[in-house]
Amino acid sequence: MEAKTNMQHLFDKLGDLKSFFVYGQKLVPIFQKIIDFMHETVPLLENVNQSIQESTSKIPKAAHQLDNVSSATEVATTEILDVVDGVSNDLQAIQARLKSLESKLTAKEESIAKLVARYPNDPDVGNIFKTGANSAALDDDVNSMIQMVDKIQEGMMNITLSLQVQDITAQQLLSVNHMITSIQSRLSSLLVDLGGKETKELPGQEFELSNNTAFNPDARYDRNHNHQVLADTLAAENSIKTSQKEIDKLFANK
Amino acid sequence: MALKFLIVDDSVTMRRIVINSLKTIGHESFVEAADGREAMQKLTVDESINFVITDWNMPEVSGLELVKAVRSNPKLESIPILMVTTRGMKEDIVEALQAKVNNYIVKPFTPQILREKIEAIVITAA
Numbered sequence: 001m002e003a004k005t006n007m008q009h010l011f012d013k014l015g016d017l018k019s020f021f022v023y024g025q026k027l028v029p030i031f032q033k034i035i036d037f038m039h040e041t042v043p044l045l046e047n048v049n050q051s052i053q054e055s056t057s058k059i060p061k062a063a064h065q066l067d068n069v070s071s072a073t074e075v076a077t078t079e080i081l082d083v084v085d086g087v088s089n090d091l092q093a094i095q096a097r098l099k100s101l102e103s104k105l106t107a108k109e110e111s112i113a114k115l116v117a118r119y120p121n122d123p124d125v126g127n128i129f130k131t132g133a134n135s136a137a138l139d140d141d142v143n144s145m146i147q148m149v150d151k152i153q154e155g156m157m158n159i160t161l162s163l164q165v166q167d168i169t170a171q172q173l174l175s176v177n178h179m180i181t182s183i184q185s186r187l188s189s190l191l192v193d194l195g196g197k198e199t200k201e202l203p204g205q206e207f208e209l210s211n212n213t214a215f216n217p218d219a220r221y222d223r224n225h226n227h228q229v230l231a232d233t234l235a236a237e238n239s240i241k242t243s244q245k246e247i248d249k250l251f252a253n254k
Numbered sequence: 255m256a257l258k259f260l261i262v263d264d265s266v267t268m269r270r271i272v273i274n275s276l277k278t279i280g281h282e283s284f285v286e287a288a289d290g291r292e293a294m295q296k297l298t299v300d301e302s303i304n305f306v307i308t309d310w311n312m313p314e315v316s317g318l319e320l321v322k323a324v325r326s327n328p329k330l331e332s333i334p335i336l337m338v339t340t341r342g343m344k345e346d347i348v349e350a351l352q353a354k355v356n357n358y359i360v361k362p363f364t365p366q367i368l369r370e371k372i373e374a375i376v377i378t379a380a
Contacts, residue, residue, distance in 0.1 A: 167268045
């Protein structure tokens with residue numbers, strides 16, 4: 001009785017095995033297709049691998065170039081600031097001389113007025129002095145020159161202020177450099193995962209972004225001052241809150 | 255009272271621009287530092303500095319860290335600090351104000367804005 005049960009169990013298992021083989025036969029073409037597909041993808045993967053390798057090796061050069069742009073603009077900005085400072089100093093000197101000339105002319109006019117006052121009965125004396133000095137025209141000239149110098153000074157200051165763009169663009173370039181060096185790092189590890197060799201920069205093209213560099217990725221050259229309006233509003237709100245806290249603290253102590 | 259400014263910025267260009275702007279509005283006394291660490295050293299050594307103008311994004315010690323360091327130092331805590339930075343997002347401004355900067359300027363600035371903020375701080379402090 002027990003032998004019959006064991007045999008039945010064996011036949012059941014053989015039946016399962018047969019089903020498995022039948023199912024396996026159906027799977028064979030599918031596996032074959034997968035293997036064929038994998039064979040076909042090998043050249044494609046090699047292409048991807050090579051592309052990544054090429055792209056990755058170019059990144060340090062791009063990063064260097066961006067860094068060079070930043071350094072060059074800083075040097076150029078310093079040179080412009082040197083020139084602007086020189087011109088501003090000259091303008092200040094001219095302004096000082098013009099003001100001195102203006103006060104000398106005023107003193108001269110006062111002297112003429114005194115001289116004219118000494119000869120009240122002789123109108124010709126006054127006319128001779130006034131015509132000879134022609135101080136009114138000179139006064140106008142000096143005044144207009146002072147105004148022109150003021151205008152040039154204002155222009156110089158505007159140039160200086162516009163140079164803030166250098167700091168802002170330098171931060172934008174640093175941000176881009178940070179981004180592309182991160183991409184290089186990701187691509188390098190992807191390359192290793194794909195079985196390729198880690199890319200090596202060409203000699204002299206190694207680029208490492210210093211950990212010390214600090215930048216604002218959202219830096220913008222916005223002359224509308226919209227952010228300043230926001231800052232002023234928040235500062236005013238903060239000031240009210242602080243004052244209220246101080247008042248509350250004062251009453252709490254009493 | 256004459257103000258002696260400590261200008262803190264890692265950009266040489268920006269330090270020159272801030273100093274030139276301060277000169278146009280009548281100030282004459284300046285000390286410079288390239289980051290928060292150098293600024294703290296100068297503040298500790300030079301007791302005549304009575305106003306700080308600082309950038310935010312700087313290597314080593316940032317402007318915000320400088321503000322916190324100054325505010326937690328009993329000898330320096332009351333010194334006025336004006337932050338001049340490219341960071342114009344609301345959360346940045348709020349963070350700086352919470353760290354107790356006296357006022358906040360978003361670059362690019364003009365000498366008029368600089369004058370307004372300095373005067374407002376000086377009047378409040380007085």
